[in-house]
Amino acid sequence: MADLNNIKIQDIPGNNDAADFYENFRQKLIDVETFPSLYVFKFIAPASIETKQQIEKLFEHPSTKISTKDSKTGKYNSFTIETFVSTADQVVDYYKAVAKIDQVIML
16 A cells, blocks of 8 residues: 655656656656555645536545545635555546646645
């Protein structure tokens, strides 16, 4: 099982080119994580039902556990999503899909 102290997006070096970033992240995942495994994703997004539904729709594996927490002001929600992934590529694909949702911060 993977270490629950997952690699954080902000820990990946590289320039601002998305392709380089995701390739560096993919390689780091391969070096550090064990696949297949449960992987924990963390996001912050504006509090809206639409955004929540968009995020939840992406993670449909039966193993998925999603917990949300409201910010003190109620303007944002934090998401902790644990789901089964087969490969590092699948982790990257999830991050790419979430990145398409407006104003979501990936941790």
